[in-house]
Amino acid sequence: xxxxxxxxxxxxxxxxxxxxxxxxxxxxxxxxxxxxxxxxxxxxxxxxxxxxxxxxxxxxxxxxxxxxxxxxxxxxxxxxxxxxxxxxxxxxxxxxxxxxxxxxxxxxxxxxxxxxxxxxxxxxxxxxxxxxxxxxxxxxxxxxxxxxxxxxxxxxxxxxxxxxxxxxxxxxxxxxxxxxxxxxxxxxxxxxxxxxxxxxxxxxxxxxxxxxxxxxxxxxxxxxxxxxxxxxxxxxxxxxxxxxxxxxxxxxxxxxxxxxxxxxxxxxxxxxxxxxxxxxxxxxxx
Amino acid sequence: xxxxxxxxxxxxxxxxxxxxxxxxxxxxxxxxxxxxxxxxxxxxxxxxxxxxxxxxxxxxxxxxxxxxxxxxxxxxxxxxxxxxxxxxxxxxxxxxxxxxxxxxxxxxxxxxxxxxxxxxxxxxxxxxxxxxxxxxxxxxxxxxxxxxxxxxxxxxxxxxxxxxxxxxxxxxxxxxxxxxxxxxxxxxxxxxxxxxxxxxxxxxxxxxxxxxxxxxxxxxxxxxxxxxxxxxxxxxxxxxxxxxxxxxxxxxxxxxxxxxxxx
Numbered sequence: 001x002x003x004x005x006x007x008x009x010x011x012x013x014x015x016x017x018x019x020x021x022x023x024x025x026x027x028x029x030x031x032x033x034x035x036x037x038x039x040x041x042x043x044x045x046x047x048x049x050x051x052x053x054x055x056x057x058x059x060x061x062x063x064x065x066x067x068x069x070x071x072x073x074x075x076x077x078x079x080x081x082x083x084x085x086x087x088x089x090x091x092x093x094x095x096x097x098x099x100x101x102x103x104x105x106x107x108x109x110x111x112x113x114x115x116x117x118x119x120x121x122x123x124x125x126x127x128x129x130x131x132x133x134x135x136x137x138x139x140x141x142x143x144x145x146x147x148x149x150x151x152x153x154x155x156x157x158x159x160x161x162x163x164x165x166x167x168x169x170x171x172x173x174x175x176x177x178x179x180x181x182x183x184x185x186x187x188x189x190x191x192x193x194x195x196x197x198x199x200x201x202x203x204x205x206x207x208x209x210x211x212x213x214x215x216x217x218x219x220x221x222x223x224x225x226x227x228x229x230x231x232x233x234x235x236x237x238x239x240x241x242x243x244x245x246x247x248x249x250x251x252x253x254x255x256x257x258x259x260x261x262x263x264x265x266x267x268x269x270x271x272x273x274x275x276x277x278x279x280x281x282x283x284x285x286x
Numbered sequence: 287x288x289x290x291x292x293x294x295x296x297x298x299x300x301x302x303x304x305x306x307x308x309x310x311x312x313x314x315x316x317x318x319x320x321x322x323x324x325x326x327x328x329x330x331x332x333x334x335x336x337x338x339x340x341x342x343x344x345x346x347x348x349x350x351x352x353x354x355x356x357x358x359x360x361x362x363x364x365x366x367x368x369x370x371x372x373x374x375x376x377x378x379x380x381x382x383x384x385x386x387x388x389x390x391x392x393x394x395x396x397x398x399x400x401x402x403x404x405x406x407x408x409x410x411x412x413x414x415x416x417x418x419x420x421x422x423x424x425x426x427x428x429x430x431x432x433x434x435x436x437x438x439x440x441x442x443x444x445x446x447x448x449x450x451x452x453x454x455x456x457x458x459x460x461x462x463x464x465x466x467x468x469x470x471x472x473x474x475x476x477x478x479x480x481x482x483x484x485x486x487x488x489x490x491x492x493x494x495x496x497x498x499x500x501x502x503x504x505x506x507x508x509x510x511x512x513x514x515x516x517x518x519x520x521x522x523x524x525x526x527x528x529x530x531x532x533x534x535x536x537x538x539x540x541x542x543x544x545x546x547x548x549x
Contacts, residue, residue, distance in 0.1 A: 006379045007446065018374035019386050022367040022430050026389050029405060029427040036411050037404035078302050085299035099534060100303055104310045106530030108488055110507045111523035114515065115309035118316065118327050167306065217395070225397020228490065232511065242399045242491075249406060249495055259407060262400045269397070 041259035053260040057244060061261075064240045065268055067155070068224035071162040072170075075219045076212065078163070079170035083211075084204075086171075087178035101171050109165065113232050116161045120151045120233060127151060153235035161229040169218035177211025178204070209280050216276060221269055241265050310527065317520035324514035336517035343516060349506035350522070356418070356493075356502060357486040360425035365479050367426070368433025369471065375434070376441050390431045401428065402495035409496065416498035424496045425489065429482040436481060440474025480533060487526075 009015050041049055054061070086097045104112065119126050127150060130139055139145040144156045151157050181204065189199030227242030241261050248254035316326055320333035341347040371390070375383060393401060405424055409416055448470075452462040490504035497505055507519055 007377065009378045009380065012380070015374040015378040015380040016382075018370040022371040022434065023386060023389060025367060025426060025430060026393070029408075029423055030393050030401070031389075033401075033404035033408040036408040037400075040407045040411075078305070081295055081298045082302040085295050089295065095538065097299075097303075099538075101306065103527070103531060103534070104306050106484065106534075107310065107313060107523045107527045108504060108507065110490055110504050110511070111313055111519060112309050114507070114511065114519075115312040115316075118312050119309065121327055124327075164305065164309070167302075221395060221397055225399040225491070227399065242397070245399050245403050246494075249403060252410075255407065255410070258403060262403055265397060266400060269395075 037259050037262055040255055041263055043256040043259075045256070049256045049260040050264070053257050053264060056257070057241070057261060060239050060241055060244060061264055061268070063238070064224055064242075064265070065272070067159055067162065067230075067238075067240060068220050069272075070159045071166060071223040072216050072220045074159070074163040075167050075170035076216065079167055079215065080174055080212070083171045083174035083178060087175050098172075098175065101168050105168050110228065110232075113161055113165065113228055116157075116164065117152075117232055120157050120160075122150045122152050124152070152233065153238070155234075155238055157233040158230050158238045161233050162223045162226060165226075165229065166219040166223055169222070170215035173214035173218065174208060174211040177208045177214075181207045213277065213280055217273060220272060224269060225265060313520050313523045313527075317517055317524050319517050319520075321517065325511075326515045326517045326520065333517075336521045340518055340521050342518060345501070346503075346506055346510075346516075346518060346522075349501050349503045352418075352500060353487055353503040356421050356425060357483050359422050360429055360486045361479055361483050363422070364426045364429035364433050364482055365475060368430045368478065369437050369475055371430070371434040372437035372441065372474075373467075373471070376438055376444075377446055390434050393428055393431050398428075398489075398491040399495075402492035405492070406495050416496050417500050420496045420498070421493055421500060421502065424492050425486045428489070428492060429486060432482055432485065433478040436478040437471060437474040440477065441471050444470055477537075480537075484530065 043049070045052065082101070086094055086101070090097050118124065127145075130136055130145070131149075136145065136149055139151075140147065140149065145151055146154055185203055185207070186199060189203055190196070194202065224240075225242050227240060227246045230238045230240045230243050231246075241264070244261060245258045248258050316329070317336055318332055318334065319326055320330045320335060322328055322330040336342075371386065374380075375386060402424065405420075405427070406416070409420055414420065449462055449466055452466045453459070457465065488504065490508065493502055494505055494508065501509060503522070510516070510519070
C-alpha cells in the first residue's frame with residue numbers, strides 16, 4: 001500500500017542501508033537455515049526420508065493436525081464470545097478487560113503449563129471436583145476421562161492446555177476487527193427490522209471474519225508445532241510432531257527424518273491455511 | 287437482543303476469564319507451598335521459605351541471569367536492526383520493499399520448532415557449536431520481526447518534513463535524528479523493546495534446540511520438571527507476573543497523562 005507520506009529517497013541506496021543489516025540477519029539465520037533444513041531432509045536416503053517419516057510417524061502427523069485443529073476450534077468457541085463481550089459490552093472497562101485477558105500470559109509459558117499439571121494430575125483438584133459433583137460418569141462417557149477416572153496423560157488434557165496457552169492470540173485479533181466495525185451498521189440492522197441474530201449473522205460476523213482468520217492462524221500454527229503441552233500433560237499416546245523433533249534433535253542419524261517431518265509440518269500448515277481462507281472467503285488477506 | 291442472551295454472554299465471558307486465571311491462581315498459591323515430595327505438585331503446608339530464599343538453587347540463579355543477559359543483548363541488537371528497517375519501510379518508496387516486508391512476516395508464520403530446528407541444522411552444517419552466541423543469534427532472528435512490525439505501526443503517519451525543516455535550519459543528520467526523529471519514534475521503540483524483552487525471556491522451544499550446554503531460565507524449568515520442581519520456580523513466575531503488570535499499568539498511566547496533556 002503506497003501511503004501519502006512515503007517519499008523517494010535522496011539517494012537510492014539510503015533505504016537499503018537502513019534495512020540491510022536486518023535483511024542480512026534474516027537471510028543468514030532464517031532463509032539459509034530453511035535451505036539447510038531442506039538439504040538435511042534429503043541426506044543419506046534422499047526422498048525416501050519423507051516416505052520413511054510418513055510410514056514411521058503417520059499417526060503422529062494426523063494426531064498433530066487433529067490436536068491443532070481442535071485447539072483452534074475451542075479457542076474460537078471460547079474466544080469469540082469473550083472478544084464480542086469486551087468489544088460490544090465492555091464500555092469503560094474495555095481496556096481493563098483486555099488487560100485481564102493478556103495478563104496471565106506474562107508469566108513463563110512453562111510455569112503456566114506446569115500449573116495445569118498441578119490441576120489435572122491423577123487424583124488432583126480437577127479429578128476430585130468432578131468426582132464430588134458426581135460428574136465422573138458423564139466425563140467418562142464423553143471421553144474427557146479415561147476408564148480409570150483420570151484426566152492426565154490423555155488427549156483432552158493436552159488439547160485443553162494448548163487451548164489455554166493460545167487463547168489470547170485468538171481473542172485479540174477478533175477484538176480488533178469487532179472494534180473496527182462502524183456501530184451505525186449494527187443499528188441499521190434493527191432499523192430495517194432484522195432480528196438480533198440476523199444482524200449478527202449478516203453484519204457483525206462477516207465483518208469480523210478477518211479477525212477470526214488471523215486469530216485462527218496465530219493459534220493453529222504454534223499449536224501444531226508445540227511439544228511442551230504434550231510432554232508435560234500427555235503420554236506416549238499423545239505424541240506430536242514437535243515431540244519427535246525434540247526427542248531426536250541431539251541424534252545426528254535421525255536429523256534427516258526430523259527435517260523431513262519439519263517440512264511435512266509446514267506443508268500441513270500451508271494446506272490448512274489455504275483451505276481455511278477458501279472456506280472463510282478471506283483469500284485476499286493472504 | 288434479549289435479556290437472557292445478554293446475561294448468557296456475560297456469564298460466558300466471566301467463565302472464560304476464570305479459565306484464564308485458574309493456573310495463575312495455582313502458580314501464586316503454590317509459591318507458598320512446602321511440598322511433601324520432590325515436585326511442587328501437591329499441597330503440603332503453608333511456607334514462606336521459597337520467597338525468603340529465592341536463589342537457594344545455584345543453577346536456577348545462573349539460569350535466570352543467563353536469560354537476562356541473553357535478553358539484554360538480543361533486545362539491543364534487534365531494536366537497532368528492527369527500528370532501522372521500520373524507518374526505511376515507512377519513510378521511503380523503493381524497489382524490493384515488498385520482499386523486505388515478506389521477509390519480516392514469514393518467520394511469524396512458522397512454528398517455533400521448525401525455526402529452531404532449521405537453525406540447528408545450519409549450525410551443525412557450518413560446524414558451529416551451540417551456546418550463548420547461537421542463543422542470541424536465534425533470539426535476534428525472531429525479535430527483529432516483532433520490533434519492525436511494532437515500530438512501523440507506531441510511526442506511520444508521522445510528518446517527515448519536520449526532519450527536512452531541521453536540516454534546512456542547519457542541523458547535522460545526527461542532530462536531526464537525536465532532536466527530531468528519535469523523540470517521535472521513542473514510544474514505539476520502547477514498546478518494541480519491552481515486548482521483545484518479554485519474548486526473549488520466555489522463549490523455550492527455539493532456545494532449547496540451539497542452547498548447547500547453556501541452560502536459560504525456561505530450560506532450567508524444563509530440566510527440573512523431570513526430577514524436582516522447587517517452589518522457587520513459582521516465586522519467579524509470580525514475580526515476572528507482578529513486574530509485567532506494573533509495567534503495563536504504568537504504561538497505561540503515562541499514556542493517559544500524555545493524552546490529558548495534549549488534550
